[in-house]
Amino acid sequence: MLRGLWKLTWIEIKIFLREPLGAIGTIVIPVLVFLVAGRIVGHGLAPTSLAASSFITVGLPVLASVLIAISAVLSLVTIISIYREGGILKRLRATPLRPHTILTAHVIVKLLLTAATLALMVLAGKRYYPSGIHVPLFGFTIALLISTCSILSIGFLIASIVPTARFAQPIGAVIMYPMIAVSGLFVPVEALPPAAQVVAKVVPLTYAVSLLEGIWKGDTWWAHTRDVAALAVVFIVCTALSAKVFRWE
Amino acid sequence: MRPVIRVSAIRKTYGSTVAVDEVSFEVNNGEIFGLIGPNGAGKTTTMECIEGLRTPDRGAISVLGLDPFNDVYQLQERIGVQLQQAQLQKRIKVWEAVDLWASLYRRKASEGERLLEQLGLSDKRNAWFMTLSGGQKQRLFIALALINNPEVVFLDELTTGLDPQARRAIWDLVRGIRERGKTVFLTTHLMEEAERLCDRVAIIEHGRIIDIDKPASLVNRHCPERTVTLATDDRTAAERFRNIPRVEAVICGDSQFTIRGQGDDLVTEVIHCLSENRIRVTDFRTILPTLEDVFLKLTGHSIRD
Numbered sequence: 001m002l003r004g005l006w007k008l009t010w011i012e013i014k015i016f017l018r019e020p021l022g023a024i025g026t027i028v029i030p031v032l033v034f035l036v037a038g039r040i041v042g043h044g045l046a047p048t049s050l051a052a053s054s055f056i057t058v059g060l061p062v063l064a065s066v067l068i069a070i071s072a073v074l075s076l077v078t079i080i081s082i083y084r085e086g087g088i089l090k091r092l093r094a095t096p097l098r099p100h101t102i103l104t105a106h107v108i109v110k111l112l113l114t115a116a117t118l119a120l121m122v123l124a125g126k127r128y129y130p131s132g133i134h135v136p137l138f139g140f141t142i143a144l145l146i147s148t149c150s151i152l153s154i155g156f157l158i159a160s161i162v163p164t165a166r167f168a169q170p171i172g173a174v175i176m177y178p179m180i181a182v183s184g185l186f187v188p189v190e191a192l193p194p195a196a197q198v199v200a201k202v203v204p205l206t207y208a209v210s211l212l213e214g215i216w217k218g219d220t221w222w223a224h225t226r227d228v229a230a231l232a233v234v235f236i237v238c239t240a241l242s243a244k245v246f247r248w249e
Numbered sequence: 250m251r252p253v254i255r256v257s258a259i260r261k262t263y264g265s266t267v268a269v270d271e272v273s274f275e276v277n278n279g280e281i282f283g284l285i286g287p288n289g290a291g292k293t294t295t296m297e298c299i300e301g302l303r304t305p306d307r308g309a310i311s312v313l314g315l316d317p318f319n320d321v322y323q324l325q326e327r328i329g330v331q332l333q334q335a336q337l338q339k340r341i342k343v344w345e346a347v348d349l350w351a352s353l354y355r356r357k358a359s360e361g362e363r364l365l366e367q368l369g370l371s372d373k374r375n376a377w378f379m380t381l382s383g384g385q386k387q388r389l390f391i392a393l394a395l396i397n398n399p400e401v402v403f404l405d406e407l408t409t410g411l412d413p414q415a416r417r418a419i420w421d422l423v424r425g426i427r428e429r430g431k432t433v434f435l436t437t438h439l440m441e442e443a444e445r446l447c448d449r450v451a452i453i454e455h456g457r458i459i460d461i462d463k464p465a466s467l468v469n470r471h472c473p474e475r476t477v478t479l480a481t482d483d484r485t486a487a488e489r490f491r492n493i494p495r496v497e498a499v500i501c502g503d504s505q506f507t508i509r510g511q512g513d514d515l516v517t518e519v520i521h522c523l524s525e526n527r528i529r530v531t532d533f534r535t536i537l538p539t540l541e542d543v544f545l546k547l548t549g550h551s552i553r554d
Binding site: 003004007008011012014015018019083086087088090091093094095096097098 | 300302322325326330332334335336337338339340341345348349350352353354355377
């Protein structure tokens, strides 16, 4: 049942853009950070240096994508808990609107914002990439979509169980950000201490990073079936669990 | 008359607290039915069970012939709901909320703009929800509850927190809903509201229904006492008042008299006595018991305690 989905999605986008920090916080700031980081790294190292080019051409885009996805998740967790606390979810529930329609609308809003931020970043970052380098934008977008859906489902699980809006953001951050450390974004998973490698294996973000980096570098999808499968499992498990434990009030 | 809502022996507990216990009643087509009682008496729980938002531990509920648990989506198409302390998105505009709600229902929605006009919200249609006053928010919630042209409208503590003027305006709106042939089920802890608005009321306390009837019948049944106060200089008055049938006490002040007795006829008897004996009065007042007194009598405490 998709009745009301598009209207709700459209209204949620408008509401989001009316928030004083909404558009600036989630779209403008990541792009600015990206530009500044690109400039600093780009100037500090010789353009021909292998490390610099590897970071700029692969590390930075993936890092930026993951950060955008995580900030989308955190904002989703916060919004759902604010809606619950304010009785907005309960009021919506007293209509023929199906629960999953409400949640789908919010996911679409977050995906659209992620896409918009990323598009801006690609435009802004073009100058740092030597012309002629082939970037598989379409494949990367699909990979990011898969990763974001998977990470968003973790966010939903958190949103389903956090007690109050005040805790939503910190709890979300405490769960999401440490994942970055072991995900292979900064240090390759193989270079981590053995214990951390075990953790990395069960952290969904590791598979997202592996998938995003691989696709960005031009790997085939075939080489990353394991990553896609892992992300799909996370998505299914988290969605099923949050459907079970979701609280409306 | 066919009952629109039928509640039989429902019970709902939260942990070891019994919120609603063996509650049964019926609501007839086209009436304004009020569930009245103090905060925490089980009013909202009962209402939310009927709306399908909660499931009673046992007992049966039927609304428009539907089961609120099994047929919840079918039911929600046909009812309108206003929840206690509900909010909308802070920055949603009034017209957007009405537009969204209209899109959620399969059945032909009422004209949103006309509804806003009837509820006096036309000039606020572009305002954000967070900028509305308490009365305006409640009127918007009434608009949302009416958007699908529902057969039964549920209003939970509709006027709590509103000033008397806004309250009166809302009462007129609720009467207007009944005029359109809809059934209204409301909860309130304001006895005046119940008395002025409801065709029938159920008094609930500690999760149990104490009595159900028309407000006037409840008053007559539980509080038959009537009081007349009047002012006269006639020296024979006191003696004559004492001889009126059903008079239980006559208290004389300076030239003030307070006459107490039982039953509706007391006032007529007093007036009859005055005119028969040509007693000249300069003031005449009747003090009638209210639902407030009924509540006090039935529960032993005031509803505000």
